[in-house]
Amino acid sequence: MPELPEVETLCRQLKKIILGEVIEDVKIMDPKLEMIHDVAGKCITAVTRRGKFLEIHIDNDRAIVLHLRMTGRLLWQDGRHDPPPHTRFVILFAKGSLLCIDPRRFATVRTDFKSLPGYFHSGVVIEDPLCRFPADQLEEIARKRKLPVKSFLMDQRVILGVGNIYACEILYEASVNPWRKACSLSICEWENIERATATILKKAVACRGTTVSDWRDLFGRNGEYQHELNVYAHEGDPCRRCPGVIGRERLSGRGTYFCPSCQK
DNA sequence: TATAATGTTAGACT
DNA sequence: AAGTCTAACATTAT
Numbered sequence: 001m002p003e004l005p006e007v008e009t010l011c012r013q014l015k016k017i018i019l020g021e022v023i024e025d026v027k028i029m030d031p032k033l034e035m036i037h038d039v040a041g042k043c044i045t046a047v048t049r050r051g052k053f054l055e056i057h058i059d060n061d062r063a064i065v066l067h068l069r070m071t072g073r074l075l076w077q078d079g080r081h082d083p084p085p086h087t088r089f090v091i092l093f094a095k096g097s098l099l100c101i102d103p104r105r106f107a108t109v110r111t112d113f114k115s116l117p118g119y120f121h122s123g124v125v126i127e128d129p130l131c132r133f134p135a136d137q138l139e140e141i142a143r144k145r146k147l148p149v150k151s152f153l154m155d156q157r158v159i160l161g162v163g164n165i166y167a168c169e170i171l172y173e174a175s176v177n178p179w180r181k182a183c184s185l186s187i188c189e190w191e192n193i194e195r196a197t198a199t200i201l202k203k204a205v206a207c208r209g210t211t212v213s214d215w216r217d218l219f220g221r222n223g224e225y226q227h228e229l230n231v232y233a234h235e236g237d238p239c240r241r242c243p244g245v246i247g248r249e250r251l252s253g254r255g256t257y258f259c260p261s262c263q264k
Numbered sequence: 265t266a267t268a269a270t271g272t273t274a275g276a277c278t
Numbered sequence: 279a280a281g282t283c284t285a286a287c288a289t290t291a292t
Contacts, residue, residue: 068270069271071270154271165270
């Protein structure tokens, strides 16, 4: 479910609530996730994000690091309530509880996060796409990659945090067809992609993410960026800038929305 | 009942 | 050897 803007939303909301608070206890309901060790009594020293990973720091060199994958959610509850269905673990504080809810059970958590799958990718090109970056860095790496540009953008060793929804939106904004080989784009096209990436991700953060089905923020509220989507979940709608119609096709297993007439 | 879902990876294939 | 593709993970909703 969550891509960079959704995880950033949780990060910002969580920071305001749990920074400086002490963990009273942790309850783990899913035996798959028994990877949180020795955190009771620890104080939260920072909450940060790296790509789609959320990092809850508990010591100078320790953190609870989680990845929500497809359907993971975090929910803050004041006081004590019954956990909703599919609650996988709960972190208890004096003033409330932080719940992780995940129907599909793909989410992963670790305190010894060096063993967390995907966490230490080597050779990440763009660490933080919320900041502007030189497009020629992308062009240089892409020059030797023959895979579709959409797969390239979603590769977590290239730009940290871009997933399926925002990759579709970025390529529409930049008027680039998702099936184009990464090595075939001009520097001008990479500049357009770079600009679209920063604009779209920043706006999506300001909107607290995109709710098309599962996504809810820390307080259970919908995001607002779904009202700004141009192509994702818009199959059959008229294109907003040409006479074309938005189509949906499968690209390496993922639903890919695009305008076949103006994305060249 | 069949299909698709906002992510990632191990292993197969080229 | 390195780059790319596919199935699998587990479950719900349409």
